[in-house]
Every structure is written in C-alpha cells, then in structure tokens.
Amino acid sequence: MKKILKNILLVLICFMIIGCKKQNVNEWTINKSIGSLNLKADYIKPYSDAMKDKDYNYELVGLLGEQVVSGTNYMYLVYDSDNNSYKVITVYKNLENKSSILYTNDFDVTKYVNESKEANTQNISGGWITNIFGKNKLNKKEIDLFNKSTEKIVGVSYIPISVLATEEKSGTNYAYLCYGKTQDKIGTTNIYLLTVYEDEHHTKEVVSICYIDLSKFAK
Numbered sequence: 001m002k003k004i005l006k007n008i009l010l011v012l013i014c015f016m017i018i019g020c021k022k023q024n025v026n027e028w029t030i031n032k033s034i035g036s037l038n039l040k041a042d043y044i045k046p047y048s049d050a051m052k053d054k055d056y057n058y059e060l061v062g063l064l065g066e067q068v069v070s071g072t073n074y075m076y077l078v079y080d081s082d083n084n085s086y087k088v089i090t091v092y093k094n095l096e097n098k099s100s101i102l103y104t105n106d107f108d109v110t111k112y113v114n115e116s117k118e119a120n121t122q123n124i125s126g127g128w129i130t131n132i133f134g135k136n137k138l139n140k141k142e143i144d145l146f147n148k149s150t151e152k153i154v155g156v157s158y159i160p161i162s163v164l165a166t167e168e169k170s171g172t173n174y175a176y177l178c179y180g181k182t183q184d185k186i187g188t189t190n191i192y193l194l195t196v197y198e199d200e201h202h203t204k205e206v207v208s209i210c211y212i213d214l215s216k217f218a219k
Contacts (some may be wrong), residue, residue, distance in 0.1 A: 039063055
C-alpha cells in the first residue's frame with residue numbers, strides 16, 4: 001500500500017513540475033501596435049484596472065508585449081510626468097479578469113544607448129532630453145531620417161515606433177524605439193533602441209543598436 005501511495009505521489013509531483021515548466025517557458029509576444037492611440041480596449045483595460053486608485057502621474061505610451069501564463073501578463077511602457085522619464089509596468093490579469101501590478105521598472109534611455117556594442121558611440125553623451133509620451137506619431141522628418149540612416153543595414157529590418165529622446169551635440173542624436181525583424185525564414189521580431197546621429201551638414205548615420213530584452217523587466 002505504501003509503495004502504491006509513493007508511486008501516486010511521484011506521478012503527482014511530475015505533473016506539477018511539468019505544469020510549472022509549461023507555464024514559465026512561454027515567451028513574450030511582441031505587440032506590433034505600440035501607440036496607446038492604436039491599442040484596442042482589451043489591451044488598455046488591464047492597465048486601467050491595475051492603476052485604478054493609484055497615486056501615479058503616468059501616461060500610457062503603449063503595450064510592449066504580452067505573455068500567456070495562467071492568465072495573461074501585459075508589459076506597458078509609460079511616461080512618468082513627475083520625473084520626466086519612462087517606466088515599464090508589468091500587469092497580471094488572472095482568469096477572473098482581475099488585474100494587478102506585478103513589477104515596475106525604470107526604462108533608462110541612456111543606459112541602452114551606452115550599452116550598445118554594435119556601433120560607434122562617439123557622438124553619444126549624457127545630455128538626453130526625454131520626449132513627452134514618446135511622440136507616438138512620428139513626423140515626416142523623423143521617418144525620413146530613420147529610413148535613410150537604416151537603408152543599408154542587412155540582416156534585420158527595422159521599423160520605427162517612436163522617438164523616446166533626443167540629444168543636441170554638434171548635431172542631433174535621436175533615440176528610436178523600434179521593431180526589428182530578422183530577414184530569414186523565421187522572421188523573429190524583437191524590440192530595439194536604435195540611435196541615429198545627424199550632424200550640422202545633415203549627414204546621417206546609425207551610431208548604436210541595442211536589443212531590449214523584455215524578460216529583464218519581468219522581475
């Protein structure tokens with residue numbers, strides 16, 4: 001009898017382990033309509049419910065990604081007007097559609113600019129000016145600047161989302177939040193911070209590209 005009970009217990013433990021692994025290995029799905037004006041109500045509601053009665057001056061910039069667990073995790077980029085900066089807020093919506101804040105992390109634009117090892121960063125310094133709400137609607141100049149600067153890049157296709165910050169330094173550095181899709185059969189999509197420099201003579205170049213790992217904000 002003890003042996004039977006022991007075997008049943010081992011089977012139950014195995015199922016528990018498998019269930020935990022299945023829940024935790026799900027990766028973040030990149031959201032491709034980041035601008036809050038483009039978000040569907042189903043995506044805005046978890047954020048609104050979780051932030052209800054919270055004394056924060058945050059403005060929703062957009063949804064970075066979502067993750068299916070026993071419920072759904074949503075990762076939002078917000079603008080903190082009190083500190084003129086950005087934050088990443090992860091919200092969990094359970095199976096009863098009740099939402100709560102899981103994590104709040106700073107999103108430091110300068111950190112991603114300076115961490116990049118994919119390009120020369122000689123034009124970069126610390127005088128970045130945060131753009132309120134991330135300027136979700138890119139103007140023609142910002143779109144043209146991005147397209148002309150990235151047209152010769154191979155391996156990954158980059159699509160600009162918004163300019164999160166700018167820096168004046170013998171010209172202007174622009175920090176673009178963007179999607180990057182690999183140019184292969186898989187076509188993996190990730191989020192990057194790509195910095196473009198335009199000098200006083202309107203010469204343009206990409207000076208840094210930094211991959212943003214969403215999992216680092218989920219803790």
